[in-house]
Amino acid sequence: MLLCQGPAHRGTSGMQDPGHLPAPDDTGSATEERFAYQAQGGLRAVMEMLAGGGVLHVTCEHFEDVLVARTDGTVPGGAALWDFQQIKSREGQKNWTLFGVLRSKALASLLRTHQVLREHQDLTYVLTVGVEGVLSSDADVRAVAQGRGGDSAERLDRIARYLGANAAETAGFLRLVRIEELPDRYELERRNRDALFDLAPHLRVGEAEAMHADLLNRVRLAMGGRLGPHWQALVTRLNVPERVLRKRLTPQKLRDVALRLDRLDLADYVLRASRRAAQIHPYPGAESLSMPSLSSVYVPQRLQRITPESGQPSGRAADRSADDVAGAAALPGRAPVCLVLAGPGGGKSSLLRAVQADSAERWPAPGGQGLLGVTVPATALLGSPLPSALAAAATRQLATFALQRTLSDELFLNRPAPGACWLVLVDGLDEITDRDDRQNLLHTLTNFASEPDPLYRFVVASRPLPEKELRVLGPDVPRYQVMPFSRSELSEAARRILDSLGIPDSRDAAGRFVRVLDDAYLTDFALTPLMATMLCQLYAADPGQSLPDTRGALYAKFTDLLHRRMSGRDQSGVRSQAEAALARFGPTAMSRAHDLLDQLPETIDSLAFGHHSGSEASWAAALAALDDARRPRAVPEDDWNEFLSSVLGRSGLLTRAGDGFTFLHQTFQEHCAARHLARDPTSHARELNRLLGPWKEDGGTNPWGAPLDTASYIGFLIDPGTAPPTDPAPCLEALAVPDNIRGCLLIATLLSLGTLLTGQWKPLIQAAAQAMATACADPDGEATPRVWAAAVLAELDLQQGTTALEMLADDQGLDDEFNEDPHSPDFSDRLLAARRLLELDPPRGEDACYRLVHDPDLYGSVRVRAAEVLLSSGDERVCRALGYLAEAADLHFDDRLDAARRLATLDPEAAVRALHILIEDYRGDPDWLDWCIAAALALDDLGDGRGRQITDELSVGY
Numbered sequence: 001m002l003l004c005q006g007p008a009h010r011g012t013s014g015m016q017d018p019g020h021l022p023a024p025d026d027t028g029s030a031t032e033e034r035f036a037y038q039a040q041g042g043l044r045a046v047m048e049m050l051a052g053g054g055v056l057h058v059t060c061e062h063f064e065d066v067l068v069a070r071t072d073g074t075v076p077g078g079a080a081l082w083d084f085q086q087i088k089s090r091e092g093q094k095n096w097t098l099f100g101v102l103r104s105k106a107l108a109s110l111l112r113t114h115q116v117l118r119e120h121q122d123l124t125y126v127l128t129v130g131v132e133g134v135l136s137s138d139a140d141v142r143a144v145a146q147g148r149g150g151d152s153a154e155r156l157d158r159i160a161r162y163l164g165a166n167a168a169e170t171a172g173f174l175r176l177v178r179i180e181e182l183p184d185r186y187e188l189e190r191r192n193r194d195a196l197f198d199l200a201p202h203l204r205v206g207e208a209e210a211m212h213a214d215l216l217n218r219v220r221l222a223m224g225g226r227l228g229p230h231w232q233a234l235v236t237r238l239n240v241p242e243r244v245l246r247k248r249l250t251p252q253k254l255r256d257v258a259l260r261l262d263r264l265d266l267a268d269y270v271l272r273a274s275r276r277a278a279q280i281h282p283y284p285g286a287e288s289l290s291m292p293s294l295s296s297v298y299v300p301q302r303l304q305r306i307t308p309e310s311g312q313p314s315g316r317a318a319d320r321s322a323d324d325v326a327g328a329a330a331l332p333g334r335a336p337v338c339l340v341l342a343g344p345g346g347g348k349s350s351l352l353r354a355v356q357a358d359s360a361e362r363w364p365a366p367g368g369q370g371l372l373g374v375t376v377p378a379t380a381l382l383g384s385p386l387p388s389a390l391a392a393a394a395t396r397q398l399a400t401f402a403l404q405r406t407l408s409d410e411l412f413l414n415r416p417a418p419g420a421c422w423l424v425l426v427d428g429l430d431e432i433t434d435r436d437d438r439q440n441l442l443h444t445l446t447n448f449a450s451e452p453d454p455l456y457r458f459v460v461a462s463r464p465l466p467e468k469e470l471r472v473l474g475p476d477v478p479r480y481q482v483m484p485f486s487r488s489e490l491s492e493a494a495r496r497i498l499d500s501l502g503i504p505d506s507r508d509a510a511g512r513f514v515r516v517l518d519d520a521y522l523t524d525f526a527l528t529p530l531m532a533t534m535l536c537q538l539y540a541a542d543p544g545q546s547l548p549d550t551r552g553a554l555y556a557k558f559t560d561l562l563h564r565r566m567s568g569r570d571q572s573g574v575r576s577q578a579e580a581a582l583a584r585f586g587p588t589a590m591s592r593a594h595d596l597l598d599q600l601p602e603t604i605d606s607l608a609f610g611h612h613s614g615s616e617a618s619w620a621a622a623l624a625a626l627d628d629a630r631r632p633r634a635v636p637e638d639d640w641n642e643f644l645s646s647v648l649g650r651s652g653l654l655t656r657a658g659d660g661f662t663f664l665h666q667t668f669q670e671h672c673a674a675r676h677l678a679r680d681p682t683s684h685a686r687e688l689n690r691l692l693g694p695w696k697e698d699g700g701t702n703p704w705g706a707p708l709d710t711a712s713y714i715g716f717l718i719d720p721g722t723a724p725p726t727d728p729a730p731c732l733e734a735l736a737v738p739d740n741i742r743g744c745l746l747i748a749t750l751l752s753l754g755t756l757l758t759g760q761w762k763p764l765i766q767a768a769a770q771a772m773a774t775a776c777a778d779p780d781g782e783a784t785p786r787v788w789a790a791a792v793l794a795e796l797d798l799q800q801g802t803t804a805l806e807m808l809a810d811d812q813g814l815d816d817e818f819n820e821d822p823h824s825p826d827f828s829d830r831l832l833a834a835r836r837l838l839e840l841d842p843p844r845g846e847d848a849c850y851r852l853v854h855d856p857d858l859y860g861s862v863r864v865r866a867a868e869v870l871l872s873s874g875d876e877r878v879c880r881a882l883g884y885l886a887e888a889a890d891l892h893f894d895d896r897l898d899a900a901r902r903l904a905t906l907d908p909e910a911a912v913r914a915l916h917i918l919i920e921d922y923r924g925d926p927d928w929l930d931w932c933i934a935a936a937l938a939l940d941d942l943g944d945g946r947g948r949q950i951t952d953e954l955s956v957g958y
Contacts, residue, residue, distance in 0.1 A: 041087035082125040095136040149174035303480035336449035342482035345530025429462035484527035551754035556721025562652030608672035674716035681725035703742035715755035748795035808833035860895035886914035
């Protein structure tokens with residue numbers, strides 16, 4: 001095959017409106033038949049692409065032209081071969097002669113293409129005429145078909161005159177031309193259908209017919225609309241414009257077809273999982289406000305790496321290293337199991353949906369590798385084998401998205417593709433109420449993940465839980481905290497949300513909104529996705545109003561807004577809908593319905609308390625059992641139950657989950673339950689006292705081992721949105737003492753949640769801060785609790801807390817106090833303080849660690865670990881620190897060797913030099929012979945040939 005290469009040429013033109021384009025001719029049905037045949041010809045190339053036959057993409061230009069880009073090894077360097085095709089249907093049953101080919105204008109069209117492309121030196125292309133039927137035995141047409149049209153002077157002259165071109169140009173053009181015989185239109189259509197069955201034998205006839213029609217329609221749409229003059233040069237550019245992409249069929253555009261051809265059940269899951277994750281917004285009010293897809297309002301969230309020993313980071317840290325701060329997209333590749341922690345409304349569900357959507361959009365991954373996400377509530381994984389639980393949960397979640405089949409256990413028992421894994425995104429570990437069930441689930445997940453070549457990887461999202469519950473994960477499971485919005489991220493989130501709510505000039509409106517937050521001292525409170533969403537909706541409802549000043553008041557005002565919207569008197573309001581559904585059953589039915597709607601907030605509060613207290617009754621059944629919701633005799637049971645379900649669904653607080661309902665967010669259940677208790681002072685006081693019990697006694701244990709999952713509910717009991725029936729201040733004041741670090745941690749947590757924002761709580765915050773300042777400064781106190789107290793102080797008062805942590809990191813009086821486990825990353829309490837400081841104030845924390853590296857009175861292992869902390873934080877002094885330790889004569893051999901090995905990953909030459917010094921320092925001492933050999937082997941691993949020689953010398957007589 002002769003290929004053409006010519007100098008580069010660029011052409012641009014505007015695109016006409018496809019609705020105003022003329023058809024190729026005006027011969028009615030004949031034109032339609034030719035168009036249908038050309039579409040089948042284009043589909044033939046698409047089928048080759050789906051079969052993996054080397055087709056990169058197929059571009060269709062205005063009814064007749066098909067451009068197929070291939071990489072089949074013909075062109076050196078793996079460049080594309082561009083095949084410009086003219087597809088011509090047959091008129092009558094005659095065989096194709098040269099005159100027939102010329103009259104079809106196929107050669108004239110291809111000549112224009114050649115004239116545009118011949119200036120492209122970097123472009124390799126062929127010109128093909130595809131004709132329906134067979135060529136005649138005429139020698140002239142046979143010669144043209146084989147690229148020999150210019151071999152005969154007489155034939156060349158005839159063709160040149162017909163095309164209106166000179167002989168030399170025509171000769172060069174004809175060397176590129178091929179004519180391909182294609183089957184008739186019925187046979188071509190049959191072959192395209194058969195190709196579908198060849199690619200996917202599992203397809204039923206009806207499924208294959210539907211897929212064929214779908215693909216043919218996509219080709220037809222691509223063939224509509226002109227690209228204009230010089231389109232041939234335009235489509236071969238490296239970066240083609242959008243108007244070309246609209247007419248180009250690529251594997252990515254046809255990924256849904258490829259998935260269905262591979263596995264129908266997997267395709268059904270991927271396509272619906274992608275749609276669900278991208279569309280459904282996890283926050284309340286989204287459905288009733290007709291908010292757009294989650295992807296339209298989602299602001300990518302950042303994750304901060306945390307350690308079990310240092311407690312929960314405050315999220316105030318600035319920029320960190322790539323290992324410690326990452327985006328959600330990087331999360332799946334980190335480890336077989338990851339733990340993601342965030343407080344109430346911190347964005348856990350949004351993040352998991354974003355990860356799932358991203359994995360589905362990228363599927364299938366190149367080379368058959370990759371991860372395919374499936375989100376599942378943690379509660380759904382109890383009591384069933386993992387594949388069965390995944391299948392049931394995914395089916396239930398995706399049923400409303402036209403899921404075509406019940407997802408089977410078999411789907412999740414096998415890899416989604418060879419070499420690929422399921423990424424199981426477990427949402428709401430903390431929502432499992434029984435501690436043993438939580439631990440058993442974590443055991444199960446880690447066992448699955450630890451198998452050789454595991455089928456599953458896991459990301460577990462939860463509110464903070466007691467550290468002792470999470471130890472089952474082991475030290476190698478990375479933990480991340482979802483970081484709060486920065487100020488710029490808050491502004492962008494507000495812009496997107498307000499825009500989705502129809503607020504004009506959303507960018508300016510977002511600026512005004514953030515200024516309102518500043519004026520009300522609510523900005524820190526709004527830095528979580530849930531709070532930002534709720535505050536934006538309240539602001540959009542009445543931009544002139546003042547915003548609530550506490551978390552409970554915000555929830556109360558927001559739930560009232562949802563109830564007002566639900567109860568509107570317009571035709572879409574629930575009251576109008578109730579009248580339409582129940583009026584025919586008489587006035588008693590209508591009166592009962594209106595009474596229920598009037599009392600709905602109190603009713604939902606009562607049901608929320610029941611569910612929070614462990615009731616397993618469905619929402620609809622629990623509602624139907626209440627006196628206020630009992631069925632009128634005249635109303636059939638099915639009609640009344642349908643009305644009750646409608647009321648629950650329209651409340652704005654509940655959403656359907658399978659056959660039942662669940663709160664859109666757990667915090668709304670807590671708020672409603674607390675509001676129910678607020679109506680009964682005795683029950684309220686008893687519940688608050690019960691929940692505060694574990695926080696009243698410290699016992700010298702890690703304060704983060706307290707039941708942190710109860711803090712949010714405690715906050716709502718203290719601040720239910722109205723004045724609490726009993727004064728909670730005395731209960732909390734009893735916690736603010738120096739010997740109760742965990743009690744002060746609860747106060748700090750309530751402050752960060754937005755419960756203790758008003759002036760009435762300022763004395764309590766100050767008392768807790770003073771208590772922690774006293775505890776961490778107590779020279780007679782135990783070292784580790786002093787560091788804990790300083791960390792809690794930082795959550796109450798950042799400046800005081802970081803200053804205290806810095807002092808403790810430098811306090812040599814703590815050197816005698818060590819963690820009992822010498823392998824703990826925080827063997828030293830001074831290092832524990834420095835690490836916590838690093839999370840809050842990176843520059844000061846890095847400086848503290850650097851000082852620990854150079855402290856000769858500190859254990860060598862601690863000094864090396866301090867250098868490792870610098871390494872993880874990306875401090876530019878880490879090479880200097882590790883080199884210093886590797887050559888430090890006052891360190892033990894093993895500590896120096898440890899430092900040299902870590903240095904080798906950053907500066908191999910410096911590590912080699914340090915290892916030689918280390919060996920020479922100990923070579924004459926037989927007690928250190930084993931260590932010297934280990935150092936020599938490390939030299940050999942670094943490619944230093946002297947390492948093997950030293951090993952052999954040291955091994956003589958060993």
